[in-house]
Amino acid sequence: MESGNDTKQKLLDVTRQMIDANGIDSVSMRDLGKEMNLSRSAVYRHFKNKDDLLAAIVTENFDVLINRLRELFGEIDDPRKLVSEMLYTFYDFGIKNYEHYQLMFIKQWDKSQYANLHISAFELFRIIYKCLEKAHEQKLTVSKSAKQLTAMGSAFIIGLVELNSAGHLESEKGFDDPTGLINSFLDLIFKIPPNSQSGLF
Amino acid sequence: MESGNDTKQKLLDVTRQMIDANGIDSVSMRDLGKEMNLSRSAVYRHFKNKDDLLAAIVTENFDVLINRLRELFGEIDDPRKLVSEMLYTFYDFGIKNYEHYQLMFIKQWDKSQYANLHISAFELFRIIYKCLEKAHEQKLTVSKSAKQLTAMGSAFIIGLVELNSAGHLESEKGFDDPTGLINSFLDLIFKIPPNSQSGLF
Numbered sequence: 331m332e333s334g335n336d337t338k339q340k341l342l343d344v345t346r347q348m349i350d351a352n353g354i355d356s357v358s359m360r361d362l363g364k365e366m367n368l369s370r371s372a373v374y375r376h377f378k379n380k381d382d383l384l385a386a387i388v389t390e391n392f393d394v395l396i397n398r399l400r401e402l403f404g405e406i407d408d409p410r411k412l413v414s415e416m417l418y419t420f421y422d423f424g425i426k427n428y429e430h431y432q433l434m435f436i437k438q439w440d441k442s443q444y445a446n447l448h449i450s451a452f453e454l455f456r457i458i459y460k461c462l463e464k465a466h467e468q469k470l471t472v473s474k475s476a477k478q479l480t481a482m483g484s485a486f487i488i489g490l491v492e493l494n495s496a497g498h499l500e501s502e503k504g505f506d507d508p509t510g511l512i513n514s515f516l517d518l519i520f521k522i523p524p525n526s527q528s529g530l531f
Numbered sequence: 532m533e534s535g536n537d538t539k540q541k542l543l544d545v546t547r548q549m550i551d552a553n554g555i556d557s558v559s560m561r562d563l564g565k566e567m568n569l570s571r572s573a574v575y576r577h578f579k580n581k582d583d584l585l586a587a588i589v590t591e592n593f594d595v596l597i598n599r600l601r602e603l604f605g606e607i608d609d610p611r612k613l614v615s616e617m618l619y620t621f622y623d624f625g626i627k628n629y630e631h632y633q634l635m636f637i638k639q640w641d642k643s644q645y646a647n648l649h650i651s652a653f654e655l656f657r658i659i660y661k662c663l664e665k666a667h668e669q670k671l672t673v674s675k676s677a678k679q680l681t682a683m684g685s686a687f688i689i690g691l692v693e694l695n696s697a698g699h700l701e702s703e704k705g706f707d708d709p710t711g712l713i714n715s716f717l718d719l720i721f722k723i724p725p726n727s728q729s730g731l732f
Contacts, residue, residue: 435697435699437697438697438698451699452701472718474715474718477705478712482719485694485706485712486687487690492686493685493689496637496638497639498636502656503653503681503685504682510679514679517675518683518719518720
């Protein structure tokens, strides 16, 4: 017989399939029960409502994204390259998992009821912050605090994902090359290294 | 007897009330007809479906926001102050009209069916671009094209609105002072005027 944890994980996996196939709105506790041949009460034993179910998915997603960023932190030494890879990974995750990204960053989650989601979001923010702090300590960034740079960088990436997903990708607006834009943003926050300034004269 | 245009405008006004009271999802052609004592076919004479109705609202909203930005363009001479006011006005509009903002910038609108909405979005972008071009010509901005700066600025504002609306406003993340962040962003894209550099030495 399956353990409760196995069932819980299967409920999450099927929910994920529902989201990926037909979007967040298509998820229902009733359909989930039907799909898994479980009674209504059996489903509710694991998740007390749809938001609880979605929150568990969001927790999994934050874990995936945070682990990816942590790996980068371990792999890349150069601060600019590190921030660049992190922002791009964040952007790419949003574009490739737009429904999940919306649950993670756009949906309002009650802070007292879903405190762990706010902790996860903060952890994500903290990893980007740590990279920018490292760059800041090495005097590689402009004279803004690492916190401000992290806030600006996160808002910029969130906006890029939204505009891209809504189809504002016309080259006339400059959104057709997100990688180039991310690089331009890094040009704004990282000082020009002395040996590449020769072109200015 | 009311003209067709009066009826159409009243349908839009009632739709706006529905959105403001209970959100976009609460809008229905059926309820709209009931509310205005109109037959189903009378409503459908003006709007062929809910998206058509919403698109007309979005067009009105773009007109309002674009006119506000145009006024600023006529009123403010200093390029940095102008860009600052524009970005703040854009941000403020998003925060105060979040449901409408989502329809304008986040919802996917088919480009062939709703071409005029894409023209409006582009017009909004073009006004911000014009200010940044002016600043660029006066050599006040860093060495990025006005188009790139407009794209980065727009993405940054869209992200700020989203993060603010989703409740990511904790001071630990640096999002508790959006005005300060907008100013910091302007610090990144505008060169420091020579007379304020003395503090560096």
